[in-house]
Amino acid sequence: MFHIYCPHCAEYREEEEFHAAGQAHIARPLDPEACSDKEWGEYMFFRKNPRGIHHELWVHAAGCRKFFNMTRDTQSYEIKEVYKIGEKPSVVAE
Amino acid sequence: MSDLNVMTAAEMAATKAAVMDQVPGPEIQGQSPLHHADLDSLAKVGPKQGGVHLREHKLLGHLTLRLNPENDDQLAAAERVLGVALPLQPLTSVENGSYSVRWMSPDEWLILVPGLEAFDVESKFRDEMGGHYSLVNSSGGSTVLELSGPDVVELLKRCTPIDLHPKLFPVGKVVSTVFAKSSAIIRRTGEQRFELVIRRSFSDYIWLWLQETSREFGLVVKV
Amino acid sequence: MTQQNRLQSGGRIDRSKSLTFTYNGKQYKGFQGDTLASAMLANGVNVVSRSFKYSRPRGIVAAGAEEPNAILQLGATEATQVPNVRATQQELFNGLVSQSTNGWPNVDTDVMSVLGKVGGKMMPPGFYYKTFMFPESLWNTYESLIRKAAGMGRSPLENDPDFYDHINQHCDVLIVGAGPAGLAAALTAARSGARVILADEQSEFGGSLLSTTEKLDGKPASEWVSAVTEELRSYDDVMLLPRSTVNGYHDHNFVTIHERCTDHLSDIAPVNQARQRLHKVRAKWVVLATGAHERPLVYSNNDVPGCMVSGAVSTYINRYGVVPGNELVVTTTNDYGYQSALDWHDAGRKVVAVVDTRANPAGERVDAARQRGINVITGSAVIDVQGSKRVSGVSVAPISADGNKVSGSVTKLSTDTVATSGGWSPVIHLSSHTGSRPIWNDEIVGFVPGPTVQKQLTAGGINGSYNTNSVLSEGLEAGLKAVAEVGLNAAEVILPIAEDVKEGAAMTLFHIPHVKPTSQAPKQFVDYQTDVTAAGIELACREGFESIEHVKRYTAMGFGTDQGKLGNINGMAVAAKALNKTIPQTGTTIFRPNYTPITFGAIAGRNCGALFDPKRYSAMQMWHVERGAKFEDVGQWKRPWYFPQAGENMQQSLDRECLAVRDSVGILDASTLGKIDIQGKDAREFLGRIYSNAWAKLAVGKCRYGLMCGEDGMVFDDGVSACLGDNHFLMTTTTGGAARVLEWLELYHQTEWPELEVYFNTVTDHWSTLTISGPNSRKLLAELTDYDLSNDNFSFMDWKQIKVAGVPARVFRISFTGELTFEINVQANYGTHVWEKLFEAGAKYNLTPYGTETMHILRAEKGFIIAGQDTDGSVHPFDLGMGWCVSNKKPFSYVGKRGMNRQDCVRDNRKQMVGLKTKDPKMVIPEGAQAVLDPNEPIPMKMVGHVTSSYWSANLGHSIAMGFIKGGLDKMGETVYYPLVDGTVIEAEICSPIFLDPKGERQNV
Incomplete structure (x- = not known):
């Protein structure tokens, strides 16, 4: 059970209030029609599965309903930071 | 039957958002989500002593306001309508007489007003406010429970993972959170008094849950 | 019954409060303050169980959570049965009823032990894998026999009369264990103003201090314990939890505590009191002050009742006033082992000898033993034990300095009790729950907690510190550190001082040699609960298991409900020796939650019975119940499934409901549909990006059906959205999809298109939706409104804001049945009023309530998908034959467009939605049935599709079905076959899925 700081509510809440929404920073191609099947397939289906630092998208489902990003260590489960949509992570994998 | 409430096609086309007085005249009594529990009778015949007191504030007007918190014109308009500024600090609430306003999200507030005033307040917003905003009447979708008494914090600790320590959850604080296996908007209205806004479809579940979890303290239903 | 082993005085029991209990049907007496185990020992009960594999008699070994044998069934009635209770942890109460869980017919005369004794060699490790796994089909038979013989306890056959509680807690510092370290930490944190939770599994605080004769500041240690406990109790922000086992340490300092609130009071909890409570704690800092478990030595027949760990013997004497035997032999590798001999001697019973593996032991306890005239035999060990249901004597022999060999002749001593000490194992379980790997410490000959990412501190025995003064100061240090970390100023705490006892160095030895090699020596038990012996571990190593994790799984070491608390380190040592490695080289062993077994009741809490899962109801629920509706689960919603009348079976109800809608008028409670209010000038653009069809030109006052696809082009939800105002739409979703769709909209808005000015809010619960459908629906509605409902004024796919039965309503002329339909939406507080008014007016039209099943049939007659x-x-709009619902003219590449144009989505021979008409009109194809083209093809047959919806249509007088067939849209009129499990085959013709009114004339009148 994670303890997650919601950057909008500005306090820690229990994991059960949140939904994980997969890898963060997967931008929808601006011109999908220009994508090859392979490119589109990569956008849709291919995700990182790192051991260590990972950037994830979460939503405070039972709280403010806002999405936000989280940098998390997938091995130790430490949450290194949370940051709002549109912002860049300050902790990145080496 | 009156057709005062009917809008013509032209009127509708001119309207950016559809507003409707959803409450019929006084001859038709609405039924709150806990109507079937008959809390009024329970208040008469049920226990008078107990560590937790429950009261339903039924048929209030529930309005969800969405706007840009950086838009000063909109904030000013909201203040004109409500007589009090929108709370901009996360997880806070304000009151003005029978109006109360809860911060729900950086761009969302839940406003409770007397049931019959919902349409008036909504209309005032429509008159006063410009730009991109949204106002939704959700009065039929929720009800308000007031929980109080010496054991109210002990009870709520069995319902929600929120830390209710008075230093961290002072009077006026409001959170939207999980409540048992449902959800609730919880606001502290006194040292030993809380307000719960719960969803209609889950209200029976929460009523059962509160009866069960208050067994160790005793539950007093009040009118 | 006399308590022959009870001392006249001493201990923390209350001799004025006598309690009666039964064990295996026999009545005994104990005192308030006893555990079941101490009371059994007081009464001289020797055998408490039969061992798992060999059915050997077993007695009480320990005094706490590490006890492997005294695991009993409790409960005076069927409903109050509790399996797997440790007698060492169960407080005695008057009327307690206990039972041993294994042994047949009972633990004292057990026929299985014949197999155990004679056939011991027949049951090597891996026995179950080797013997019972083949043939696999018989495993269930074997399992029930094994379980009966092994005796695992049993669950009650009746409902538990008690209730169990869950509670959420928050604190600055959670301290686990209220021994000297925990109390010192708690006192420091509490005095400094921290929010503190102090939890201990025992009935009272004090930990090891309750079991010793040690003095603090020259006074009995219990006085300090009481003073600290009193002070802690005076702080508002301190929560004291005795009888509370910290069971799990999870991520981010989330800790679960299992509190036994009333287990010590009676068989059934007092009225309105929870029996047990699970605390879910979020702690800023956790201090583990969990102490250590004494490690027994591994020697032959070390499981005969009367063999105990040395510290437990002291605990029974000092805390419970029970000397668990008449004569004692101690076998030890260290000074601590002498303590039980001292306590035993001081209690006035005979110490036969202390047998010390060390050649020249020289600590203060050793001196104390000698001063008392106790026979100390050095350089030797107890290598074997005589007796079966109770120790009758021991074999003592000198051993080599390295401890590997017996180096002299064997002497026999007569005794009924053997106390053993091989040193201490820190209780590191909780620390390793979060994935932290323990580290071997040669100095203390044990594992200590390893590095962790948790905000965790440790103090006392868990660190391998066993000297009371160091334990206390480690507790203080941990308290200070926690206080500083949470930003408080530390208050002053002055610790009491214990007398320092000088100790000699311990010998590192786990496995005592026998005159015979291990494989031939009498059994030397490592793990009592799973009957794992030193010989078994050596065999596993010979068979090629090198990692300790593999050895554990092969031998079952550590897999009992005690998780190998006593045996794991010994087992690792035996394996290390066999593999010629060091203990850390064989690996570490990770413990997992829970620390001790937890009841299902505590896990379930209140989430059982009616509260197992929320049941969601519409505003008209009471009406449905009174009308006798049968309900169907749709997500968490309870929706009326059908409304049977007296004497009807389900199909008859459905036929009647279906005909009523097509012939006159029916009513459906559609309130459960998801409803999302969408406002903002870009609402229309947003809908166009999310739905597959066009929304740009939908006029105010109009409704449109839309399909929602994922980026892969596959349909995931659908529904009708209405244009309420230029900037205002009301979207409906499927009942089950409401929350997911709202999150989907928010996801795209917040992460992809924040520039679009639009807000989404759920109004699902706000509106009651009353759907009247059928040729007479207009007439019915006209009874309740003055509004002009003519087709010209209120056309198909229009919505109007009118009053219905005096209640303001939004009425949508949309149809899911294919009939003339009005969906009346009113604020839910008025739903029942309008519903009842419709029935008052509807009597003359035979207004018929219908449920979800009739809705499904009626829409399937029209070929509408669900x-x-x-x-x-895995199906896109074209697969569904719904290309009409896809716009290719929209400038924005909406969600799903690119996906449905992928190569695989546009290939030939995709499975396509078709109608299916059975050759025999009476046959209804089961949903899920697989289609084949040739029913005579040998198995495996080539499957070309499956049925998704299938019903009997009373209106059409034949069955109807919808399903997928490869290339189905080009196969109209062709025949497919559905072979069923019973061997029959249903033949069907592929047809249009629209079985009724293909031109849509009925809904458009």
Whole structure:
């Protein structure tokens, strides 16, 4: 059970209030029609599965309903930071 | 039957958002989500002593306001309508007489007003406010429970993972959170008094849950 | 019954409060303050169980959570049965009823032990894998026999009369264990103003201090314990939890505590008191002050009742006033082992000898033993034990300095009790729950907690510190550190001082040699609960298991409900020796939650019975119940499934409901549909990006059906959205999809298109939706409104804001049945009023309530899909024959467009939605049935599709079905076959899925 700081509510809440929404920073191609099947397939289906630092998208489902990003260590489960949509992570994998 | 409430096609086309007085005249009594529990009778015949007191504030007007918190014109308009500024600090609430306003999200507030005033307040917003905003009447979708008494914090600790320590959850604080296996908007209205806004479809579940979890303290239903 | 082993005085029991209990049907007496185990020992009960594999008699070994044998069944009635209770942890109460769980017919005369004794060699490790796994089909038979013989306890056959509680807690510092370290930490944190939770599994605080004769500041240690406990109790922000086992340490300092609130009071909890409570704690800092477990030595027949760990013997004497035997032999590798001999001697019973593996032991306890005239035999060990249901004597022999060999002749001593000490194992379980790997410490000959990412501190025995003064100061240090970390100023705490006892160095030895090699020596038990012997571990190593994790799984070491608390380190030592490695080289062993077994009741809490899962109801629920509706689960919603009348079976109800809608008028409670209010000038643009069809030109006052696809082009939800105002739409979703769709909209808005000015809010619960459908629906509605409902004024796919039965309503002329339909939406507080008024006015039209099943049949007659029933995430709009619902003219590449144009989505021979008409009109194809082209093809047959919806249509007088067939849209009129499990085959013709009114004339009148 994670303890997650919601950057909008500005306090820690229990994991059960949140939904994980997969890898963060997967931008929808601006011109999908220009994508090859392979490119589109990569956008849709291919995700990182790192051991260590990972950037994830979460939503405070039972709280403010806002999405936000989280940098998390997938091995130790430490949450290194949370940051709002549109912002860049300050902790990145080496 | 009156057709005062009917809008013509032209009127509708001119309207950016559809507003409707959803409450019929006084001859038709609405039924709150806990109507079937008959809390009024329970208040008469049920226990008078107990560590937790429950009261339903039924048929209030529930309005969800969405706007840009950086838009000063909109904030000013909201203040004109409500007589009090929108709370901009996360997880806070304000009151003005029978109006109360809860911060729900950086761009969302839940406003409770007397049931019959919902349409008036909504209309005032429509008159006063410009730009991109949204106002939704959700009065039929929720009800308000007031929980109080010496054991109210002990009870709520069995319902929600929120830390209710008075230093961290002072009077006026409001959170939207999980409540048992449902959800609730919880606001502290006194040292030993809380307000719960719960969803209609889950209200029976929460009523059962509160009866069960208050067994160790005793539950007093009040009118 | 006399308590022959009870001392006249001493201990923390209350001799004025006598309690009666039964064990295996026999009545005994104990005192308030006893555990079941101490009371059994007081009464001289020797055998408490039969061992798992060999059915050997077993007695009480320990005094706490590490006890492997005294695991009993409790409960005076069927409903109050509790399996797997440790007698060492169960407080005695008057009327307690206990039973041993294994041994047949009972633990004292057990026929299985014949197999155990004679056939011991027949049951090597891996026995179950080797013997019972083949043939696999018989495993269930074997399992029930094994379980009966092994005796695992049993669950009650009746409902538990008690209730169990869950509670959420928050604190600055959670301290686990209220021994000297925990109390010192708690006192420091509490005095400094921290929010503190102090939890201990025992009935009272004090930990090891309750079991010793040690003095603090020259006074009995219990006085300090009481003073600290009193002070802690005076702080508002301190929560004291005795009888509370910290069971799990999870991520981010989330800790679960299992509190036994009333287990010590009676068989059934007092009225309105929870029996047990699970605390879910979020702690800023956790201090583990969990102490250590004494490690027994591994020697032959070390499981005969009367063999105990040395510290437990002291605990029974000092805390409970029970000397668990008449004569004692101690076998030890260290000074601590002498303590039980001292306590035993001081209690006035005979110490036969202390047998010390060390050649020249020289600590203060050793001196104390000698001063008392106790026979100390050095350089030797107890290598074997005589007796079966109770120790009758021991074999003592000198051993080599390295401890590997017996180096002299064997002497026999007569005794009924053997106390053993091989040193201490820190209780590191909780620390390793979060994935932290323990580290071997040669100095203390044990594992200590390893590095962790948790905000965790440790103090006392868990660190391998066993000297009371160091334990206390480590507790203080941990308290200070925690206080500083949470930003408080530390208050002053002055610790009491214990007398320092000088100790000699311990010998590192786990496995005592026998004159015979291990494989031939009498059994030397490592893990009592799973009957794992030193010989078994050596065999596993010989068979090629090198990692300790593999050895554990092969031998079952550590897999009992005690998780190998006593045996794991010994087992690792035996394996290390066999593999010629060091203990850390064989690996570490990770413990997992829970620390001790937890009841299902505590896990379930209040989430059982009616509260197992929320049941969601519409505003008209009471009406449905009174009308006798049968309900169907749709997500958490309870929806009326059908409304049977007296004497009807389900099909008859459905036929009647279906005919009523097509002939006159029916009513459906559609309130459960998801409803999302969408406002903002870009609402229309947003809908166009999310739905597959066009929304740009939908006029105010109009409704439109839309399909929602994922980026892969596959349909995932559908529904009608209405244009309420230029900037205002009301979207409906499927009942089950409401929350997911709202999150989907928010996801795209917040992460992809924040520039679009639009807000989404759920109004699902706000509106009651009353759907009247059928040729007489207009007439019915006209009874309740003055509004002009003519087709010209209120056309198909229009919505109007009118009053219905005096209640303001939004009425949508949309149809899911294919009939003339009005969906009346009113604020839910008025739903029942309008519903009842419709029935008052509807009597003359035979207004018939119908449920979800009739709705499904009626829509299937029209070939309308249900997202989630006819779609499964692998079909796009064209597969469904719904290309009409896809716009290719929209400038924005909406969600799903690119996906549905992928190569695989546009290939030939995709499975396509078709109608299916059975050759025998009476046959209804089961949903899920697989289609084949040749029913005579040998298995495996080539499957070309499946049925998604299938019903009997009373209106049409034949069955109807919808389903997928490869290339189905080009196969109209062709025949497919559905072979069923019973061997029969249903033949069907592929047809249009629209079985009724293909031109849509009925809904458009």
